[in-house]
Every structure is written in structure tokens, then in C-alpha cells.
Amino acid sequence: MIVKKVLALTVFALAITSCAINTESATQTPASNSDTEITVFAAASLTQTFTEISNKFELANPGVKVTISFAGSATLAEQIKQGAPVDVFASASSSAILSVANEITNPKNFARNRVVIAYPSANPKNIVTSQDLNNKDLIWIQCDHQVPCGAAADKALAVDGVTSQPKSLEPDVNSVLNKLIAGEVDAAIVYLTDVFANSNLKSLEFSNKVSAATSYSIGTSNEASSSAQDFVAFVLAQSGQEVLIAAGFDAPPN
Amino acid sequence: MRHQTNNLQGSAKLNPGFALLALAGFLVLALPVFALLTRVPWGSFLEIAISESVLLALEVSVATSIISAVISVLLGVPLAWYLARGPQARTRWIRPIVIAPLVMPPTVSGIALLTLMGRNGMFGKYIYEATGYSMPFTTTAVIVSGIFVGMPFLVLVLESAFRQTPIELEEAAATLGAPPAKVFWRISLPLAKSGLIAGAVLAWARALGEFGATLMFAGSLPGVTRTMPMAVYSAMESDQGSAFVVSAILLAVAILVVFFLRSNLIKTFAR
Numbered sequence: 001m002i003v004k005k006v007l008a009l010t011v012f013a014l015a016i017t018s019c020a021i022n023t024e025s026a027t028q029t030p031a032s033n034s035d036t037e038i039t040v041f042a043a044a045s046l047t048q049t050f051t052e053i054s055n056k057f058e059l060a061n062p063g064v065k066v067t068i069s070f071a072g073s074a075t076l077a078e079q080i081k082q083g084a085p086v087d088v089f090a091s092a093s094s095s096a097i098l099s100v101a102n103e104i105t106n107p108k109n110f111a112r113n114r115v116v117i118a119y120p121s122a123n124p125k126n127i128v129t130s131q132d133l134n135n136k137d138l139i140w141i142q143c144d145h146q147v148p149c150g151a152a153a154d155k156a157l158a159v160d161g162v163t164s165q166p167k168s169l170e171p172d173v174n175s176v177l178n179k180l181i182a183g184e185v186d187a188a189i190v191y192l193t194d195v196f197a198n199s200n201l202k203s204l205e206f207s208n209k210v211s212a213a214t215s216y217s218i219g220t221s222n223e224a225s226s227s228a229q230d231f232v233a234f235v236l237a238q239s240g241q242e243v244l245i246a247a248g249f250d251a252p253p254n
Numbered sequence: 255m256r257h258q259t260n261n262l263q264g265s266a267k268l269n270p271g272f273a274l275l276a277l278a279g280f281l282v283l284a285l286p287v288f289a290l291l292t293r294v295p296w297g298s299f300l301e302i303a304i305s306e307s308v309l310l311a312l313e314v315s316v317a318t319s320i321i322s323a324v325i326s327v328l329l330g331v332p333l334a335w336y337l338a339r340g341p342q343a344r345t346r347w348i349r350p351i352v353i354a355p356l357v358m359p360p361t362v363s364g365i366a367l368l369t370l371m372g373r374n375g376m377f378g379k380y381i382y383e384a385t386g387y388s389m390p391f392t393t394t395a396v397i398v399s400g401i402f403v404g405m406p407f408l409v410l411v412l413e414s415a416f417r418q419t420p421i422e423l424e425e426a427a428a429t430l431g432a433p434p435a436k437v438f439w440r441i442s443l444p445l446a447k448s449g450l451i452a453g454a455v456l457a458w459a460r461a462l463g464e465f466g467a468t469l470m471f472a473g474s475l476p477g478v479t480r481t482m483p484m485a486v487y488s489a490m491e492s493d494q495g496s497a498f499v500v501s502a503i504l505l506a507v508a509i510l511v512v513f514f515l516r517s518n519l520i521k522t523f524a525r
Contacts, residue, residue, distance in 0.1 A: 072491070074491035074492065075490075075491060077491070078490055078491050137386075139388070139391065141391075141473065144474070144488055145492075146488070146491050146492035147491075165475075166475070167391040167473060167475060168391055168472075168473025168474050168475050168479065169473075169474055169475060169476075169480075169488070170469075170473065170474065171469070171474070171487060171488065175469075179390075179473070182368065182372065182374065183372070183373055183374040184368065184372050184373050184374070184388070184390045184391075185391075
């Protein structure tokens with residue numbers, strides 16, 4: 001009996017360990033009887049804006065239900081490669097969407113963003129230049145290198161000659177942001193739009209805004225319905241652009 | 255009773271529908287593991303296994319999980335003993351609290367640890383103000399996460415092993431003049447040895463596999479806090495070969511643990 005109990009526990013232990021976190025997904029419930037459903041994979045940094053845009057889209061298109069899964073662009077690209085059912089992919093970098101060129105076609109830039117050095121509004125560590133990150137007493141973190149926000153951070157930090165190491169390489173920007181808001185770090189490399197959305201945070205720009213920038217791309221899967229095409233058009237049109245710009249994103253390059 | 259069970263084994267007749275469900279259950283568990291194995295790049299396994307990123311994660315994981323298990327034993331043995339032999343009026347309330355981390359979602363464990371030991375945490379705040387030390391993002395934080403999620407297994411298994419020990423033996427030794435400490439070290443603990451080993455191995459395996467709580471509490475930095483499960487997660491997006499190699503290593507450890515526990519426990523309890 002004991003043997004069985006312990007074996008059950010073992011299996012249980014191994015099961016628990018495989019629980020993964022930080023793939024935040026948000027689901028909108030349909031307002032009407034929906035005939036069409038579209039699944040959107042969107043970068044974690046689009047959590048607020050795409051939730052709002054999809055609500056507007058559903059209002060404008062009765063009968064269409066939008067389901068969005070938010071996570072790091074690299075995670076989403078990997079899920080798409082593994083055959084996850086997706087109609088629209090909105091990634092935080094061109095390279096992330098190009099890595100799934102077989103599955104997602106005709107990507108278009110729809111917004112720009114850039115990474116900044118974010119810190120609490122009170123600025124207890126007196127951060128005034130990016131060089132302050134080199135201060136040994138200062139704890140800062142960023143996204144992992146393969147995530148768009150991490151790739152942009154790597155470039156911008158190199159240009160500014162920051163040589164100190166981050167205390168952690170987080171799997172997506174929300175995870176970085178959570179630790180900054182929780183007060184566990186003094187500074188964090190996040191998107192300008194993240195600072196926009198949090199009144200308790202202030203930001204410092206990198207000296208070279210071009211190297212800190214990232215272009216958001218959106219595309220549809222090969223078998224996407226016309227509703228999915230409509231959603232992409234909605235994001236690219238004024239309806240989506242005004243939401244993005246209000247959140248601090250820049251218009252896409254022409 | 256055990257003999258009866260053994261004699262009946264193999265003689266049960268299953269109706270076909272029932273057997274089909276059993277097969278489905280087996281496949282649900284076995285197929286994902288099989289699929290994983292098909293993707294492991296066996297040809298370059300060794301080369302990847304000794305690459306820097308994998309070795310760093312291996313180092314962090316092995317060191318932290320062993321330290322977590324040792325501390326779990328040091329603290330868990332007295333706790334299990336108390337739960338097995340202490341006054342029921344109290345152990346009734348203590349036991350659920352001790353076991354709770356076992357069924358807690360790892361993210362909740364991570365938040366709980368941060369709330370206690372983070373820079374703004376209940377204790378962490380005073381430690382930070384007094385000494386400038388903060389636990390998150392340190393290897394210590396990985397060890398503490400491992401203890402938090404692993405020790406409940408040790409306590410659970412060891413407590414039940416202590417309960418298996420006939421209390422008459424302990425009473426007899428005490429009647430013959432042995433002081434309580436001697437009774438514990440010479441009778442109770444040796445008789446619960448298999449439970450101690452099984453519990454320690456379980457606590458170690460749980461610490462080795464921990465992901466969510468560690469990521470939330472300790473972060474993820476190669477060579478400092480990035481353990482093997484976190485390396486798998488990170489590599490899955492950029493370097494799949496090493497993700498599958500590390501997964502295969504963790505899988506091998508899991509299978510070894512299960513077999514070890516099985517033979518170890520059968521040997522002791524089936525006497």
C-alpha cells in the first residue's frame with residue numbers, strides 16, 4: 001500500500017513540475033451568437049491594446065468572436081511552428097514573424113515601439129543616464145535574448161556601453177514588468193508603451209532610439225478566413241491605429 | 255494480506271471496454287514521452303550535453319537541488335517525527351499547512367516566497383534595510399524554492415514510515431531505560447530508513463524539476479539561477495536541440511527515481 005502511495009506521489013510530483021507559467025491568455029466572450037471565430041496570437045506587449053482593438057472589432061462585426069493568446073513572440077512563433085491553430089499572428093519584431101514564413105504569410109508592419117530604461121517614479125536610485133546601470137548596487141533585468149524586447153535591449157545597451165549584467169533574463173516583457181512593479185528590481189528594460197500604461201513608472205531613453213526600436217508585424221495563416229483578413233485590416237486602419245497610438249506606439253514606417 | 259494480493263495478481267479478468275480505457279490511459283501518459291524521445295538529436299547528444307549553456311544549467315540544477323534536499327532532510331525529519339508522534343490536537347492543524355505546498359500551483363508558491371523574502375517582503379524588507387541583502391535573483395533563492403516545494407514530500411513519506419514503526423518497540427526500549435534521543439536514533443529512525451531515503455529522493459527530484467516558483471522568485475540567469483527546466487523553456491525558442499537534450503536528461507532522472515523508489519520500498523516494506 002505504501003509502495004503504491006509513494007508511486008502515486010512520484011508521478012504527481014513529476015506532473016506538477018511540468019506546469020509552465022507565463023503564457024497569459026485572455027479570452028473575450030462573444031456579445032452575440034457567433035458563427036465565426038478567429039484565433040489571434042499576439043506579443044505580450046500588446047496585451048492591453050489588442051484586447052481593446054478586438055473588443056472594438058467584435059462590436060463592428062457582430063457574429064465574429066476573437067480569441068487572443070498573449071505570450072512572448074518567440075514562444076508564440078514556436079507554438080505556430082508546432083502546428084498550433086492560429087488565424088492571425090502579431091509579433092513584436094519582424095524577425096519573429098519571418099521565422100514562421102511557411103505558416104504566416106504577407107506580414108505587414110503595423111506599429112513601432114522601443115525599449116527604454118524603466119524605474120519607479122520616485123527614482124530612489126537616482127537614475128539619470130543609461131550609464132547608471134553600470135552601478136554595482138543597482139539591480140536591473142531584461143527579456144531573454146531571443147525575445148524581441150531582449151534583442152532590442154541587447155542592441156541599445158551595447159550602443160550605450162552598458163557593461164554590467166542583468167540579474168535575470170525573463171521569458172517575456174510582462175514578466176520583466178511584474179518584477180519591476182513588485183519592487184524587486186531598481187530598473188528594467190521594457191517598452192515605452194509599458195511605462196505609458198503604468199503611472200508608477202518613469203523611463204529614460206537610450207541614446208540611440210533606432211537600435212532600441214522594434215517593428216511590430218501582423219500576418220494571417222494560409223487558411224485564414226476572410227474575418228481574419230478583416231481583423232488585420234482593422235488593426236492597420238485608423239480604428240486600430242488610434243488605439244495603438246493612444247497607448248504610446250508609433251505609426252509603422254512607410 | 256499482502257500475500258493474498260500477490261496471488262490474485264494476474265488473474266483478474268477485464269472486460270474489453272474496461273481494458274480499452276486502461277490502454278487509453280496508458281497511451282495518454284506514454285505517448286508524449288515517446289514523441290519527446292523521437293525529437294532528441296541522439297547523434298549530437300554528447301556534444302550538446304557538454305555545451306556551455308547545458309553544463310551551466312546542469313551545474314546550477316545539481317548543486318541547488320542537492321542542497322535543497324539536504325536541508326529538507328535536516329528540517330523535515332524532526333517535523334515528520336513530530337507529526338507522527340506529537341499531540342494530535344496540534345498535528346491535526348500543522349499537517350495540512352506542511353503539505354499544502356505540494357498541491358499549490360508553482361506560481362502561487364513563487365508569489366508566496368516573494369511576499370515573504372522579496373525586497374518589499376514581510377521579512378525581506380527588514381533584511382534589505384538592515385543589510386542591503388535581497389534574496390531574489392540569487393542562487394539561495396533557487397535553493398529556498400526547492401525546499402519549499404520539496405520538503406512536503408519528505409515529511410509526508412517519512413511521517414507514514416514513522417507510523418509503520420511499531421510503537422511497542424519504542425516503548426520497550428524506553429522501559430528498559432533508553433533516553434528518548436537514544437530511542438529515536440537507535441530504533442525509530444533506523445526502522446524508518448526506507449521512508450527517509452524515499453522521501454529524500456522525492457524531495458530532491460521535486461526540487462530538480464521546479465520551474466514556476468523558481469522563475470518568479472529567483473529569475474533566470476545562466477550560471478546563477480537558470481536551472482535545467484528553465485533552460486529547456488528558454489532553449490525551446492532558440493536552440494531546440496539543447497531543449498530536447500536537457501529534456502531527455504531530466505526524463506532519464508525521473509525514470510531512475512521511479513525505479514529506485516519502487517525497488518527500495520518493496521525491499522523494505524514487503525519483508
